[in-house]
Amino acid sequence: MTDTQQPTADAQEAAKSRVGRRGFFGFFTFLVGAVVGLVPLTVAGIALFDPLRRKAAQKTYTRIVALDAVPDDGLPHRFDVVRERVDAWNRYPAEPVGAVYLVRKPGQKKPTAFTATCPHAGCFIGYTPGDDKFQCPCHTSAYHFDGTRIGGKVSVAPRGMDTLDVDVRPASTADAGGPQEVWVRFERFETGRHEKIALS
Amino acid sequence: MKQLLDWVEHRTGIGSLMRAALYENIPGGARWRYVWGSTLVVAFFTQVVTGLVLWMSYSPSTQTAWESVYYIQYEMPCGWLLRGVHHYSAHAMVVLLALHLAQVVIDGAYRAPREFNFWIGLVLMLIVLGMSLTGYLLPWDQKGYWATTVATNLMNQAPGGGALRKLVIGGADYGHHTLTRFFAMHAGVLPALLVCFLVLHVALFRRHGLTARNPARRPDAKFWPDQVLRDAVACLAVLAVVLGLTLWMGSDLGAPADPASNYAAARPEWYFLFLFQFLKYFPGKSETIGAIVVPGLVMLVLFLMPLWGRWRVGHALNVSFLIVLLCAIGWLTFRATSDDYYAQWYGEDESTPAGVEATPSTHSDRLAKSREFLAAKHEAQLASDRAVELAGSPRKIPPTGALAMLRDDTKTQGRALFRQHCAVCHAFKDATGKDSSRDVHSNDVSASNLYGFASRQWIAGLLDPARVDSDHYFGLTAFKDGDMVDWVKENIGEVADEDRAAITADVQKVAAAVSAEAVLPSQADLEQHDAEKIAAGRKLITEDFSCIDCHKFHDDGELGMAPDLTGYGSRDWLVEFISSPEHERFYPDTNDRMPKFADPDRPDQHRLTAGQIEMIADWLRGDWYRPPDGKADTGSTEE
Numbered sequence: 001m002t003d004t005q006q007p008t009a010d011a012q013e014a015a016k017s018r019v020g021r022r023g024f025f026g027f028f029t030f031l032v033g034a035v036v037g038l039v040p041l042t043v044a045g046i047a048l049f050d051p052l053r054r055k056a057a058q059k060t061y062t063r064i065v066a067l068d069a070v071p072d073d074g075l076p077h078r079f080d081v082v083r084e085r086v087d088a089w090n091r092y093p094a095e096p097v098g099a100v101y102l103v104r105k106p107g108q109k110k111p112t113a114f115t116a117t118c119p120h121a122g123c124f125i126g127y128t129p130g131d132d133k134f135q136c137p138c139h140t141s142a143y144h145f146d147g148t149r150i151g152g153k154v155s156v157a158p159r160g161m162d163t164l165d166v167d168v169r170p171a172s173t174a175d176a177g178g179p180q181e182v183w184v185r186f187e188r189f190e191t192g193r194h195e196k197i198a199l200s
Numbered sequence: 201m202k203q204l205l206d207w208v209e210h211r212t213g214i215g216s217l218m219r220a221a222l223y224e225n226i227p228g229g230a231r232w233r234y235v236w237g238s239t240l241v242v243a244f245f246t247q248v249v250t251g252l253v254l255w256m257s258y259s260p261s262t263q264t265a266w267e268s269v270y271y272i273q274y275e276m277p278c279g280w281l282l283r284g285v286h287h288y289s290a291h292a293m294v295v296l297l298a299l300h301l302a303q304v305v306i307d308g309a310y311r312a313p314r315e316f317n318f319w320i321g322l323v324l325m326l327i328v329l330g331m332s333l334t335g336y337l338l339p340w341d342q343k344g345y346w347a348t349t350v351a352t353n354l355m356n357q358a359p360g361g362g363a364l365r366k367l368v369i370g371g372a373d374y375g376h377h378t379l380t381r382f383f384a385m386h387a388g389v390l391p392a393l394l395v396c397f398l399v400l401h402v403a404l405f406r407r408h409g410l411t412a413r414n415p416a417r418r419p420d421a422k423f424w425p426d427q428v429l430r431d432a433v434a435c436l437a438v439l440a441v442v443l444g445l446t447l448w449m450g451s452d453l454g455a456p457a458d459p460a461s462n463y464a465a466a467r468p469e470w471y472f473l474f475l476f477q478f479l480k481y482f483p484g485k486s487e488t489i490g491a492i493v494v495p496g497l498v499m500l501v502l503f504l505m506p507l508w509g510r511w512r513v514g515h516a517l518n519v520s521f522l523i524v525l526l527c528a529i530g531w532l533t534f535r536a537t538s539d540d541y542y543a544q545w546y547g548e549d550e551s552t553p554a555g556v557e558a559t560p561s562t563h564s565d566r567l568a569k570s571r572e573f574l575a576a577k578h579e580a581q582l583a584s585d586r587a588v589e590l591a592g593s594p595r596k597i598p599p600t601g602a603l604a605m606l607r608d609d610t611k612t613q614g615r616a617l618f619r620q621h622c623a624v625c626h627a628f629k630d631a632t633g634k635d636s637s638r639d640v641h642s643n644d645v646s647a648s649n650l651y652g653f654a655s656r657q658w659i660a661g662l663l664d665p666a667r668v669d670s671d672h673y674f675g676l677t678a679f680k681d682g683d684m685v686d687w688v689k690e691n692i693g694e695v696a697d698e699d700r701a702a703i704t705a706d707v708q709k710v711a712a713a714v715s716a717e718a719v720l721p722s723q724a725d726l727e728q729h730d731a732e733k734i735a736a737g738r739k740l741i742t743e744d745f746s747c748i749d750c751h752k753f754h755d756d757g758e759l760g761m762a763p764d765l766t767g768y769g770s771r772d773w774l775v776e777f778i779s780s781p782e783h784e785r786f787y788p789d790t791n792d793r794m795p796k797f798a799d800p801d802r803p804d805q806h807r808l809t810a811g812q813i814e815m816i817a818d819w820l821r822g823d824w825y826r827p828p829d830g831k832a833d834t835g836s837t838e839e
Binding site: 048049051052054055056057065066068069078080081087088089090095096097098099116120121122123124126128129130131135137138139140151153154155156157158171179188190191192193194199200 | 262263346349350353354356357362363366367369370371372373375376377458459460461462463464465466476479480482483484485487491569572573576604607620623624641642643644795802806807
């Protein structure tokens with residue numbers, strides 16, 4: 001009896017030891033595997049999600065045109081927004097980065113500025129001289145000259161055209177009372193939303 | 201040989217693997233309806249091969265993407281074929297996917313135990329569509345750029361979509377990282393996923409075997425050679441279609457992407473047109489339903505098909521749903537296309553055509569929008585052709601990229617500047633319709649038509665009593681009743697019949713002389729040949745016609761009453777005139793609405809830069825780069 005029990009107890013002890021050893025090995029393998037796997041995954045994740053920390057272009061005022069060049073006829077006049085920009089590893093000298101429509105009602109000094117980006121899906125809103133509206137070429141969005149949607153709530157556009165902050169400043173070389181120019185704070189907004197939210 | 205094969209077999213088991221694959225049993229025998237899966241695999245293989253070679257020449261950045269694709273398309277031996285096969289195989293894959301899906305659903309091949317394989321198939325379909333979407337942007341041309349802009353902006357409508365958009369495009373704005381990310385998705389992440397799921401798909405297909413719709417119709421057959429032959433023939437047919445489309449239509453390359461340009465022909469590829477059209481029916485707040493909810497629900501129904509498809513009614517519902525879905529996609533695609541090509545399909549008739557379901561108001565609305573689209577498409581084609589023409593010039597593409605090259609091009613940018621700043625009043629339209637490619641559309645013309653300005657024809661028209669006060673010249677301006685109109689009508693219009701031929705000949709000489717002042721590139725040869733005629737015209741200007749009574753012409757006459765004819769229409773003359781029309785050389789007292797575009801005394805107050813004015817002047821004169829073989833338009837104003 002004792003002879004037969006003794007090997008069994010030894011075997012159990014050995015098995016326990018093996019299990020403990022195996023468990024330790026298993027745990028340690030998992031730990032090593034986690035470290036080996038997590039390091040590249042974490043590094044890759046940081047790089048992958050890097051765009052989330054990047055900010056939109058600076059929302060500074062940009063000179064658009066001389067005030068005299070915007071007739072106070074209540075009609076839209078398109079102007080390029082020309083300024084420097086940075087794209088990852090490049091800094092570009094001043095070049096067109098977008099466009100605005102300036103509308104100046106009769107007798108009005110400060111024009112209203114609309115960005116040419118459609119608030120629906122981001123297409124470039126068009127205006128042909130002689131037309132009585134702005135028309136987006138992509139879907140069916142169309143806008144009055146005051147930027148409101150033609151068709152109101154039945155328009156596919158979620159909101160009217162986005163206005164931009166305008167500043168009329170004396171020309172840098174002008175004396176007091178001299179020529180003035182139009183500056184616009186050019187920025188982009190989230191499309192497809194009812195609220196006008198600046199891209200951050 | 202047998203010993204070698206046995207040696208390989210013993211060590212790899214490849215022979216038995218091939219036998220298992222090739223001699224799989226097909227219940228009911230081989231059929232044509234089973235070919236779609238194989239054609240898809242072969243199409244994908246084609247994409248991998250052509251894609252890898254394209255990769256070897258492609259460079260994903262905003263300054264090199266278009267440029268490298270241009271090189272592949274136009275300069276690399278067989279690059280056009282390589283790109284065409286890649287392009288149209290991608291289109292073929294979408295069609296084959298639809299056929300494969302339809303065959304699987306109609307045959308009930310999603311039923312237990314094949315549910316997982318069906319789901320994997322749907323995942324594969326989404327991956328292929330993702331590859332199509334990401335591949336569209338890679339040439340970084342206008343159509344890819346604007347279509348991707350729309351697609352990525354629609355992400356904003358999903359919860360957390362703003363962050364997702366940033367992740368996809370690599371920041372808040374489109375740029376280098378948009379391309380690197382799309383390229384990584386297109387050539388790395390998605391193909392890797394596709395291979396993984398494809399292996400699973402094929403493995404599960406082998407595990408469960410083929411689903412025969414009517415297995416008792418014929419004796420069983422083996423995959424090799426009966427079905428393989430059919431598959432091979434189908435693959436050949438697909439390849440023939442792909443090659444045919446490549447040869448017939450080619451794969452186009454639009455102008456380089458320009459975020460600041462008014463690109464009005466933005467459309468997705470044809471297989472996403474139905475989604476584009478679908479969005480038009482969801483105004484304002486309901487758009488999320490069209491952009492996110494409905495497509496999401498459709499995918500959900502497709503994924504759930506196997507669950508209720510085990511019952512006969514459920515299967516019938518699935519088949520019906522698929523048919524309705526495909527019909528809806530077909531109808532939306534047709535509708536989007538017919539909206540865009542309405543003016544082309546139904547002519548230019550303002551009245552509602554028979555058989556078209558449209559009220560007069562919607563007819564005119566569709567006609568107007570279609571005209572705008574077709575005009576925009578035409579403009580896009582011109583810009584594209586020009587970009588290719590410039591890239592192929594001896595100067596090639598500068599290191600600053602093709603967009604900078606195009607922005608410096610007189611032919612396209614001069615036209616764009618004219619449209620923006622001059623077409624508010626002036627027309628630019630070839631009245632004969634022979635050179636309509638340069639026409640600039642305007643709805644509100646109130647000044648002269650400057651097409652062919654300062655050319656012999658243009659000057660001769662100005663001296664034509666029947667035309668001088670027409671809308672083409674002074675008819676819409678304050679000069680309609682001016683001295684010039686009176687002079688032309690009296691001195692040229694009211695001559696005796698016997699003097700008619702002589703005065704007509706003299707007018708031609710004067711026109712030649714005034715026009716020679718412009719030194720137009722298109723008239724260089726003519727003027728060399730007509731030296732005597734021009735000399736005679738100059739004499740007439742100072743003597744018989746007495747133009748110098750009002751105009752200055754070299755050493756004769758005085759400034760102040762009418763425009764200086766010295767150097768009339770030349771580059772310097774035009775630059776000075778556009779800069780300051782009220783200068784004493786032009787209209788110091790009688791200027792009719794023409795604004796001053798630049799003031800030398802107030803450089804910070806200019807409307808146009810000196811470079812822009814020079815570009816407009818050059819464009820009006822038709823003075824721009826032309827390829828040496830003269831294949832492209834000559835810009836000539838001579839007819």
